[in-house]
Amino acid sequence: MKVGIIGMGLIGGSMAIDLKKRNFATQIVGYDNSELHAKTALNLGIADELGSLEDIVDSTDLIILAIPADATLAVLPKVMDLIDNQIVTDVCSIKGNLAEQVKYHQKRANYVAAHPMAGTEHTGPWAARSDLFDGKAVILCDAENSSEDALHTVRTMYDHLHMRPVYMNSFNHDAHAAYISHISHISSFALALTVLDKERNEKNIFDLASGGFDSTVRLAKSSADMWTPIFAQNADNVVTVLDTYIDKLQQFRKAIEKNDKSTISHLITESNKIKKVLS
Amino acid sequence: MKVGIIGMGLIGGSMAIDLKKRNFATQIVGYDNSELHAKTALNLGIADELGSLEDIVDSTDLIILAIPADATLAVLPKVMDLIDNQIVTDVCSIKGNLAEQVKYHQKRANYVAAHPMAGTEHTGPWAARSDLFDGKAVILCDAENSSEDALHTVRTMYDHLHMRPVYMNSFNHDAHAAYISHISHISSFALALTVLDKERNEKNIFDLASGGFDSTVRLAKSSADMWTPIFAQNADNVVTVLDTYIDKLQQFRKAIEKNDKSTISHLITESNKIKKVLS
Numbered sequence: 001m002k003v004g005i006i007g008m009g010l011i012g013g014s015m016a017i018d019l020k021k022r023n024f025a026t027q028i029v030g031y032d033n034s035e036l037h038a039k040t041a042l043n044l045g046i047a048d049e050l051g052s053l054e055d056i057v058d059s060t061d062l063i064i065l066a067i068p069a070d071a072t073l074a075v076l077p078k079v080m081d082l083i084d085n086q087i088v089t090d091v092c093s094i095k096g097n098l099a100e101q102v103k104y105h106q107k108r109a110n111y112v113a114a115h116p117m118a119g120t121e122h123t124g125p126w127a128a129r130s131d132l133f134d135g136k137a138v139i140l141c142d143a144e145n146s147s148e149d150a151l152h153t154v155r156t157m158y159d160h161l162h163m164r165p166v167y168m169n170s171f172n173h174d175a176h177a178a179y180i181s182h183i184s185h186i187s188s189f190a191l192a193l194t195v196l197d198k199e200r201n202e203k204n205i206f207d208l209a210s211g212g213f214d215s216t217v218r219l220a221k222s223s224a225d226m227w228t229p230i231f232a233q234n235a236d237n238v239v240t241v242l243d244t245y246i247d248k249l250q251q252f253r254k255a256i257e258k259n260d261k262s263t264i265s266h267l268i269t270e271s272n273k274i275k276k277v278l279s
Numbered sequence: 280m281k282v283g284i285i286g287m288g289l290i291g292g293s294m295a296i297d298l299k300k301r302n303f304a305t306q307i308v309g310y311d312n313s314e315l316h317a318k319t320a321l322n323l324g325i326a327d328e329l330g331s332l333e334d335i336v337d338s339t340d341l342i343i344l345a346i347p348a349d350a351t352l353a354v355l356p357k358v359m360d361l362i363d364n365q366i367v368t369d370v371c372s373i374k375g376n377l378a379e380q381v382k383y384h385q386k387r388a389n390y391v392a393a394h395p396m397a398g399t400e401h402t403g404p405w406a407a408r409s410d411l412f413d414g415k416a417v418i419l420c421d422a423e424n425s426s427e428d429a430l431h432t433v434r435t436m437y438d439h440l441h442m443r444p445v446y447m448n449s450f451n452h453d454a455h456a457a458y459i460s461h462i463s464h465i466s467s468f469a470l471a472l473t474v475l476d477k478e479r480n481e482k483n484i485f486d487l488a489s490g491g492f493d494s495t496v497r498l499a500k501s502s503a504d505m506w507t508p509i510f511a512q513n514a515d516n517v518v519t520v521l522d523t524y525i526d527k528l529q530q531f532r533k534a535i536e537k538n539d540k541s542t543i544s545h546l547i548t549e550s551n552k553i554k555k556v557l558s
Contacts, residue, residue: 164486271472
């Protein structure tokens with residue numbers, strides 16, 4: 001099958017590598033609005049050839065949109081206007097707005113909304129790598145709105161990426177993503193801002209940051225281009241979970257200020273229950 | 280040199296392993312107030328023999344206290360009352376109270392206040408391992424109050440653990456530790472509480488938690504026994520940095536609620552500056 005990938009970054013590039021290597025894709029045609037990214041993908045052998053949006057629609061059977069959430073909102077309907085029998089899918093971390101956007105499109109059945117739950121804090125085709133998706137979950141949203149053929153094709157593609165499909169509707173997806181993934185990122189961004197604010201001496205950060213700090217703040221390397229539209233599009237859910245988070249921090253603050261060791265200890269012990277749901 | 284270790288957990292046990300392996304210690308005499316931990320350390324070969332506090336003081340040249348912050352406050356003066364020419368050191372993450380506690384002790388010069396910046400979220404002698412400290416920093420506090428001999432011995436010990444010494448006074452140590460290490464832990468504990476609170480369906484956590492969530496919440500596995508006394512003893516600094524952290528989160532909340540993409544993007548871009556001080 002010929003696969004077109006719009007967006008040759010970490011996600012698009014990593015999909016290209018394994019779909020080719022594992023014989024799902026016979027050829028990868030890539031597009032990126034950054035000429036540097038596009039050429040790099042070609043030079044690294046991630047894309048077999050480059051083409052315009054129109055070229056990709058004309059010459060491939062499956063088109064994957066692997067671009068930020070705001071760009072997906074604009075490009076998805078455009079691609080769906082151009083297709084005939086081709087199948088289209090996306091990899092956005094945020095699904096509700098997108099679902100609304102194409103709900104009544106005459107090619108809705110050709111589209112499969114997906115969110116592969118994998119990534120790193122790095123970006124660009126340089127960060128693309130094999131095995132990125134292995135063993136992770138892919139959330140397939142509103143699957144009942146896709147044709148059997150489209151759904152089958154996209155599921156088979158994710159089988160080749162060794163991903164476990166989970167079905168959910170778009171609006172539930174966005175709430176759960178806020179509760180779990182989006183809040184982790186804000187927590188990390190705010191932590192980085194706090195440390196940079198309080199600790200003007202970078203040598204101290206380097207000396208006092210043990211492994212724990214590194215892992216907690218790792219997500220703060222994530223890009224504004226990717227995360228700004230996610231937070232903006234998922235504002236209601238994100239604000240709700242932020243309120244809960246700030247409330248938990250206030251509980252810690254109050255207990256620490258009052259030197260109430262039993263409450264501090266209770267809060268920590270309760271938080272330890274996360275162990276059982278982590279790997 | 281015969282080394283006595285009070286507390287055969289992750290830190291004490293890991294020190295024992297490398298000090299013996301790297302020929303700094305000829306023999307390790309261990310003590311732990313948990314009989315299970317003590318016997319496990321002996322059975323795993325981490326300690327060569329077990330003894331009481333008094334046995335350890337009588338039979339070793341260097342005594343390491345590797346127990347929680349509240350226990351160290353109680354045990355350190357007791358050990359210092361018993362010693363003659365022996366050297367004593369501790370590994371507490373919090374130094375100000377301890378410094379005050381022994382400031383006028385007649386054996387103050389025999390004591391070296393140290394904080395090796397290493398650890399994992401696991402506890403007990405089972406978690407002890409070689410190479411835990413390699414390449415990390417050890418903060419040596421108020422070094423001017425230790426004798427040359429004591430300081431030299433403890434520095435040589437940390438050389439054998441492949442740690443880089445950093446000098447700081449106790450009160451500065453506690454402020455910087457709050458700004459960098461303690462806030463990371465609270466951020467992670469509160470994140471775990473938030474997710475457990477909002478997300479009642481554990482299967483969703485499992486499906487939607489990608490690598491980013493795991494790393495951010497990893498510290499929430501840390502034990503209440505260790506962290507309650509740290510937060511309690513470092514209350515003023517921790518409350519100060521928590522206020523800054525909550526303020527940063529409120530800035531995110533406000534920008535997201537108002538759909539102010541330029542502020543969201545600016546906050547993320549500013550937080551990205553943490554990259555340059557991270558490994």
